[in-house]
Amino acid sequence: MFYIWVAVGGMLGAVSRSFICRVLADKSLNFPYSTLSVNIIGCFLMGVFIEFFALKAQMPLGIKVMLTSGFLGAFTTFSTFGLDIVMMMNKGAFLNALLYAFLSVILGILSLYGGLCLVRMFLH
Numbered sequence: 485m486f487y488i489w490v491a492v493g494g495m496l497g498a499v500s501r502s503f504i505c506r507v508l509a510d511k512s513l514n515f516p517y518s519t520l521s522v523n524i525i526g527c528f529l530m531g532v533f534i535e536f537f538a539l540k541a542q543m544p545l546g547i548k549v550m551l552t553s554g555f556l557g558a559f560t561t562f563s564t565f566g567l568d569i570v571m572m573m574n575k576g577a578f579l580n581a582l583l584y585a586f587l588s589v590i591l592g593i594l595s596l597y598g599g600l601c602l603v604r605m606f607l608h
Contacts, residue, residue: 489546493554501559526556526563534567 501522508518533551537543556563565588572581 485546486549489550490554490557493550493552493556494558495554497555497558500555523560523562526560527566529559530556530563530567 504522504525505518508521530552533548533556537548552564565585569581569585572578572584
């Protein structure tokens, strides 16, 4: 049943992301406003959900995972990235939080570029 909750949330998150990106389509702009909006909304919602769950601990686990891992996981993984950093900072691990943020962004971009180059190398 756990994975069904995650799947339902994931479906709703993916559809919500698609809807928002469609509404805020980057019509010939040189800045990805729709992706930025989804990521900021996702981070805000992660904060709301996590704090609400902390104050309302009696909420069923299925609902919690549906909203966080499912919905926000499909809506944006940036919200989880933000949560990881805040959790490390709350534990006083500021250097680890900074390192994680830096490595995630830089290695993510480099990995994406590496994937593009690899495909271009084999298909050209």
